[in-house]
Amino acid sequence: MVFYYVYFHPAHSCNQLTPMKSILERNNVNVLGDGEQVMLFAHGFGCDQRSWQFIVNAFTADYKVVLFDYVGSGESDLSAYSSIKYDSLDGYAQDLLDVCEALSLNQVIFVGHSVSAMIGVLAAIQKPEYFKKLIFIGPSPRYLNDENYTGGFDRKDLESLFEFMDSNYLGWSNTMAPAIMGNPDRPELGDFLTNSFCATDPEVARQFARVTFFSDNRADLGKLQVESLTLQCTDDVIAPQAVGEFVQLHLPQNKLVLLEATGHCPHISEPEKTIQAIRDFI
């Protein structure tokens, strides 16, 4: 497994028009499969395109599968990260549109996990013509509880997560040692990183977590004009069933499918069920 660990350099701006080739490199775009119809898979917070590894093979025979990493995640170009641009989900939606434009994609089937569900909603509102169908795995328009709304978390829960992440994101010794010693850019650290899967730059992960968990896209749901599917796990702490129902209720043309699964990542823990549900929809 390829692993990378790069110390974060903040405040790189990439507002300029970026040529196609560099978009493909910037977002580490990978195209697999032989089909005509394009399936675009967008990873959620905390991982990268490798999280799709248990289900993509099921589609490459019939579809052209496009995988990518958001800027700041996976093997994207970290130097393209801007703490200003990526301070809202709109920045990530732009990544999505950039990839579509770079590959001249139209009428794609979009599969978005977790926060990517809302990123997909935002992108499809902006450019509906790019999208044919949208599939959301564990979507949530808002994680925080609100008046007449159950997101699943109170503010203090999220603060404890951020604190938790600050001290624990990639394993205790790898996180705490640099935090205490103050040498996070010691290059050899990466080689011994304990839990290297989906390792994202800690600074980016920290901001991405805040953007994700503090976003509120409930008002955007009604604007979506593209047909969509919500895959809701029966036992998901992150996106409880009530949230899935809220999404289904507020999205025009949305179908809700319940997966008998525990957790927030059925495409990893229950790949077969997930594949089947997607196939049934498309």
Place this chain on the structure above:
Amino acid sequence: MGEENNNKLLSVPMDPERLYHQAPCGYITFLPDGAIIKANETLLNWLGYTAGELVGRMKFGSLLSKGGQIHYEMFFRPMLNVSGSVKELSYELQTKSGTVIHVLFGAVAIKDEQGGLLAVNAILTDNRDRKRYEQDLLQARKRAEVEKQRLTHFFMQIPAGVCVLDGPDLVFELVNPLYQQLFPGRALLHKPLLDAVPEVRNQPIWNILMDVYRTGQTFAGNELLIPLRRTEEGPIENRYFNFIYQARTNEFDAVDGLLVFVIEVTATVLARGEIEEGYREQQALNEELAATNEELNATNEELSETQRSLQQMIANFEASERQKDGFIGMASHELKTPLTSLNAILQVASLKLKGTADPFLNNAMAKAGIQVKRMTAMINGFLDITRLESGKMQIDHKKFNLDELIKEMIEETQLTTRSHIFQVTTCDQATVSADRDKIGSVITNFLSNAVKYSAAGTNVIVNCFLKSNEVEVSVQDEGIGAKPEDLQKLFDRYYRVESADTRNIAGFGIGLYVSSEIIRQHDGRIWAESELGKGSTFYFSLPVGNAPN
């Protein structure tokens, strides 16, 4: 304890269940959905649950805080699925009583032959002490960060250029705004000094920096010239700085960077340069003045020298004058003796000749007598001068009748010359108290001059005029006269008017000088009036009535 003993101990069968439950760490096993299927007693003790309460009833996630649950769902589970193991997660477990235990959490996936996840085996080690240290350390670090920020803030606000150069390559680690202003538009931060400001490489300042880094000795530069660019493309300018280079040391007292405090003083130095330029000009001017002064001094000295030589010349002159006067005096005296003898012989010869009627001899004797008289008068004149100059001239006051003296003197003059017509106006028998012989010689001098400087047959008018307190005598001729500029000098010693008219006229230029001295000693006045070509009038006056008796 020997090997035998060890083997004996190891030969006792160990109960695996006992090892599991009494291990110094917690063990827990749960299904992919988190349902707990086994936990050891150590963990149960920590959590305060009985096996019955936990196993088959709770999920692992429910032991975690909400934050932990998110991490568990979003990181732990995907990681375990993909990697098969997770190590060293720092989790908080909620005990039955609601307290929190900090544990380090590691897990391995138990998979079936197809790779499907069957269960999760996890180990939990007590991390409470470490967590506490960790919190302390984090807090200490946070405080240090705050301090660092405060320090940075402080650095940023120091009213001088401040930068911190890190490591042997002197990388700009911190640049405050005033320092950056020294190089507006040049990128400094995070760059080695030689990359950011390459022009310093060949300057003394580079060696100074290296020295400070090497020795740790602080260097303070005062108004040091450092040619630098302001901007990346700008020209190298001569700039002056006051600055301090100070070594920064690490916790082992080894130099690991430099602190630079700098104030640009180019404007001040240049302004002072102008002042100094002015000062130099002033100095040059002063030097010129001094040179001029010196020249003046030299000139002055020359003048003094000239004066000294003049004085010397005057002294020499006076000495030679005295010698000459002495000589004249002596010569006159020596001449007078034979002349007196000659006069006596002539008088005896005249007496013997009386009765003989040889007209030639009588005439010759008369002429010889006249020549002797003239010579005697000349010698007396010289003697008068020497007496005058040596202060030996005695004025012998006697009362006498001036008219009579004038008459006598005219007669005496007529003895030697009969070429002129004398007209006399008397002054009523006025008497004066004076030296009769000397006043007589003055009158003779006037008369002989009138005769000498006027043509034969012209008039010589002698006037005596008595005023209220003085008597004035004048001798007027119709001769060549004198120029006004010569008139005053006529009374100077040896002065003779030089002209074609006077060249053939004999005389030593002493008569009027002696006369003026005589009149001066009588408290009288002597002067002349003249018109060139028309004639001259010479005057003298003597006081009357109050004359000393």
